[in-house]
Amino acid sequence: MKYISTRGDATPRGFSEILLEGLAPDGGLYLPTHYPQVDDATLTRWRGLPYADLAFEILALYIDDIPVGDLRELARKTYTAEVFGTHEIVPLKALEPGLALEALSNGPTLAFKDMAMQLLGNLFEYELARRGQELNILGATSGDTGSAAEHAMRGKKGVRVFMLSPHGRMSPFQQAQMFSLQDENIHNIAIEGVFDDCQDIVKAVSNDLEFKRHWRIGTVNSINWARLLAQVVYYFAGYIQATKSNDEVVSFTVPSGNFGNICAGHVARMMGLPIEQLVCATNENDVLDEFFRTGTYRVRKGAETHETSSPSMDISKASNFERFIFDLLGRNADRTRQLFKDEIDAHGSFTLSDEEFRRIAEFGFVSGRSTHADRVATIRDTFERSGVVIDTHTADGVKVAREHLKPGTPMIVLETALPVKFAATIVEALGREPERPAAHVGIEALPKRFVVLPVDVARVKALIELECAVD
Numbered sequence: 470m471k472y473i474s475t476r477g478d479a480t481p482r483g484f485s486e487i488l489l490e491g492l493a494p495d496g497g498l499y500l501p502t503h504y505p506q507v508d509d510a511t512l513t514r515w516r517g518l519p520y521a522d523l524a525f526e527i528l529a530l531y532i533d534d535i536p537v538g539d540l541r542e543l544a545r546k547t548y549t550a551e552v553f554g555t556h557e558i559v560p561l562k563a564l565e566p567g568l569a570l571e572a573l574s575n576g577p578t579l580a581f582k583d584m585a586m587q588l589l590g591n592l593f594e595y596e597l598a599r600r601g602q603e604l605n606i607l608g609a610t611s612g613d614t615g616s617a618a619e620h621a622m623r624g625k626k627g628v629r630v631f632m633l634s635p636h637g638r639m640s641p642f643q644q645a646q647m648f649s650l651q652d653e654n655i656h657n658i659a660i661e662g663v664f665d666d667c668q669d670i671v672k673a674v675s676n677d678l679e680f681k682r683h684w685r686i687g688t689v690n691s692i693n694w695a696r697l698l699a700q701v702v703y704y705f706a707g708y709i710q711a712t713k714s715n716d717e718v719v720s721f722t723v724p725s726g727n728f729g730n731i732c733a734g735h736v737a738r739m740m741g742l743p744i745e746q747l748v749c750a751t752n753e754n755d756v757l758d759e760f761f762r763t764g765t766y767r768v769r770k771g772a773e774t775h776e777t778s779s780p781s782m783d784i785s786k787a788s789n790f791e792r793f794i795f796d797l798l799g800r801n802a803d804r805t806r807q808l809f810k811d812e813i814d815a816h817g818s819f820t821l822s823d824e825e826f827r828r829i830a831e832f833g834f835v836s837g838r839s840t841h842a843d844r845v846a847t848i849r850d851t852f853e854r855s856g857v858v859i860d861t862h863t864a865d866g867v868k869v870a871r872e873h874l875k876p877g878t879p880m881i882v883l884e885t886a887l888p889v890k891f892a893a894t895i896v897e898a899l900g901r902e903p904e905r906p907a908a909h910v911g912i913e914a915l916p917k918r919f920v921v922l923p924v925d926v927a928r929v930k931a932l933i934e935l936e937c938a939v940d
C-alpha cells in the first residue's frame with residue numbers, strides 16, 4: 470500500500486515513511502491510494518477474532534512495510550484487557566432497543582483518543598528503534614490529546630514528549646492525569662498564558678526548520694494517518710457486536726470536532742462495512758453541521774469559537790475534513806486544493822456546487838448540533854431511561870442520534886469520554902458527582918512533575934536542548 474496527498478503530490482510513500490509525518494509536503498493530508506475491500510467471507514471470518522487480531526487484520530491491509538509477525542505483536546501488545554479494562558476492549562452498552570453506546574473510553578486517560586494513541590506509542594517505538602533514531606514530540610494541549618499522548622509515549626525508547634499546557638487553566642483532574650507522570654521522557658511545560666499561546670509556541674518552534682531538523686521535532690496531532698487507521702478498527706468491532714449476519718446494516722453517531730473519528734468511519738464504510746448512516750454530531754461549534762446542511766464550509770474565527778461544556782469538540786476548523794472532501798470530489802486533487810487552499814485563504818470558506826453537494830448522500834453522512842441545554846437534558850434523560858451516566862461529548866452524540874433513528878437499523882453512538890472527566894456538567898444535570906474508576910481515585914494528591922515557563926519561544930527551545938543534551 471502506498472500513500473498520496475489530497476493536494477496532488479502523488480509521490481508514492483510507504484506507511485513507515487508517513488508514520489512520523491504530519492502534513493504532506495504540498496500541505497495536503499495523506500490517504501492510501503485506494504481502500505482495500507473487505508468481502509463477505511472475510512467479514513465473516515473476522516467475527517470470531519479478538520479485538521487485537523481484528524486490529525492486526527485491518528492494519529495489515531494498509532501496512533506492508535512492517536513484517537507481519539511484528540505487526541501482529543504490536544497489535545497484541547496494545548489492545549489488552551489490562552490497558553482497556555475488558556476483553557472486548559470496546560464493548561457495546563445497550564441504552565434501549567436499537568440504540569447502544571460503544572465504549573471507547575476505558576483506556577488510561579478515559580477518552581477515546583487512547584484507542585489510537587496507545588497503538589501510535591508502540592508503532593513509534595518500533596519504527597524509531599528500526600531506524601536507530603530519536604524523536605522529540607512537541608505539542609500543545611488543553612486536556613485530552615496531551616494526556617493521551619503522554620500516557621501512550623511514557624517509558625517508550627527513542628521518544629521524548631514536550632507538552633505545553635496553559636498554566637492553571639486545566640481542571641485539577643486533567644492536570645493530575647498529566648503532571649503525575651514521573652517518567653523521565655515526559656516533560657510537562659505549563660505556559661503562563663492561554664491555550665492559543667501554547668499553540669503559537671509550537672508553531673514557532675516547528676517553523677524554525679533548522680531547529681526542527683536538528684532536534685528531530687515531531688507531533689502526534691489528529692491528522693496523523695496511523696491514528697486514523699487505528700480508529701477504523703472499532704467501527705468493524707462495533708458492527709460485529711451489533712449484528713449476526715453481514716446483510717444487516719447499522720448507523721454510527723460520532724461526537725465530532727476535528728473530524729478524525731468520523732473520518733475513520735468513512736474509511737470503514739469505503740472498505741465495504743455495511744454502514745447506512747454516519748451521523749456527525751457537533752456542539753455549538755457547528756462548522757460541520759452547517760456544512761452537511763448547506764454545502765458551505767466556513768472556518769470560524771477565534772472570537773467565534775465558543776467555549777462549551779463539551780470542550781474537546783470546540784474547534785474553529787476540522788483538520789481532517791479535507792480527507793473526506795477529496796473522496797467526495799472523486800479524488801480530484803486540483804479541486805480539493807482549490808477549495809482548501811485558494812478559497813479558504815481568500816474568503817475563509819468554500820461552497821460546493823449543487824452536483825457535489827448532492828453526492829454527500831452516497832457517502833451516508835448526515836448531521837446535527839447540540840447545545841449546553843441539550844447536553845444537560847440528554848444526560849438527565851439517559852440516566853432516567855437507562856441508568857447510564859454519559860459524558861458531555863457522548864451526550865451531544867446521543868441527542869443528535871435520536872434525531873436520526875430509523876426502524877430496523879441499530880444506531881451505535883461512540884462514547885468518546887467518561888463522565889468523570891467533565892464532572893461539573895454531570896453535577897449540574899444529575900445533582901451528584903460521577904463515578905470515578907478505581908485507578909483514578911485520589912490522583913489529584915499525587916506528586917506533580919512540571920515546569921512553568923513564560924510565553925517565550927526561546928525559553929521552550931532552550932529547555933528542549935537542555936533535556937536532549939542531558940540524556
Ligand SMILES: *Cc1c(COP(=O)(O)O)cnc(C)c1O
Nearest residue numbers: 725726727728729730781885886
Ligand atoms: C477529541 C475528542 C472528540 C472529537 O473527535 P475528533 O476526532 O476531533 O472529531 C470528541 N470527544 C472527545 C471526548 C474527544 O476527546
